[in-house]
Amino acid sequence: MPRPRWSPTPQQLMILQDLYRKGLRNPTSSQVQKITTHLSLYGKIQCKNVFYWFQNHKARDRQKLRKELMILHKIHKTTSDDDVPHQFHTTPNTNNTNINLDYNFPPSTFHTLYPHSPSILVHQGEGKDTSSSSTQMMNNMGNVDFPKHCVIENGMIRTNVQGWILMMTDHMGPNSIPSCSNNKPLETLELFPIKATGSKE
Amino acid sequence: MPRPRWSPTPQQLMILQDLYRKGLRNPTSSQVQKITTHLSLYGKIQCKNVFYWFQNHKARDRQKLRKELMILHKIHKTTSDDDVPHQFHTTPNTNNTNINLDYNFPPSTFHTLYPHSPSILVHQGEGKDTSSSSTQMMNNMGNVDFPKHCVIENGMIRTNVQGWILMMTDHMGPNSIPSCSNNKPLETLELFPIKATGSKE
DNA sequence: CAATTATGAATGAACG
């Protein structure tokens, strides 16, 4: 019975978490190999498992941090709770001639890394609220429910991708929008044409 | 006390289904926020609930469709062809002059960019770990394959991403990481300061 | 109430 998907054993997971907690983010190939060799003592594992584990863990860690930043950025909003502002658009959106088909838009057309963000992240012991993002938003207004794997390192965010260098090798054009096979019939502003008054079923 | 798991109210579920029926699959952050805010009128809900709902609904929708198609394919199957959802095509390139452990290695795309794949992967163990003999040639071990889109060079893992190359460097800048990384916290030799406590398994 | 199902939550794997 082949197991198509690796699942870390508790020992493996503990070691990986410990390495991550110590600061390891992008292990080199030799590091991945050593880790894999070591973890293989506790169960079947491959290098790509270790590689993916660090990729995913860092990515999801960073997602939460970015979410926190967005929440705090929009904390100024104290108006009515009917309309939720969306002031964290990743796309500059200058041509607002049409408002739709931004659904599956590649959110990062430009690869500007986050600027030196202020130290607002240390602010996290306070009641924080609504969040959302392109994909993985994990908490909401009034409810602070962080998943178990939320690891925030001293409330600091890394302003740079530690050890990664981005080099452009090809130019794909500023407006190369990958067209979806099926068109998107939904626009952002028409999600709820009706408001709280009536709920038609 | 614990609210372990969210359960949609009938109104919430109906709204979600309606949005899905209208074509919404991957709601953006602002869309999720709007939906969550709207659905909160009918019960406690978080952004992640909305997010997971769409993810799961789409996944199970697709899964069901796929199973039906699989049954259809199995009717007139019986040939030697194998049906795989992904492109696990093991590139039959045989110009691999390297060791035998990189069968899962990058496709030909990377060989054009980096014509030579050094074999440092096997014996890169520059120094020696503090523990006993653990680093050795793992030729025929099954734990040494990296993701297919990666190439190893000089102890670095390069990932080709569509016009971009993310080069993961081994050494970090002297003052690059202020938060949790010291200048040299992650040496290979220090990956496993503790020996494997052969506890279980 | 035990067993089964439906589905929220999580995460490994991979894409772009």
Place this chain on the structure above:
DNA sequence: CGTTCATTCATAATTG
């Protein structure tokens, strides 16, 4: 890297 897909786990809902 950020995002998306596929699979697995955990548990509320349902059934008998």
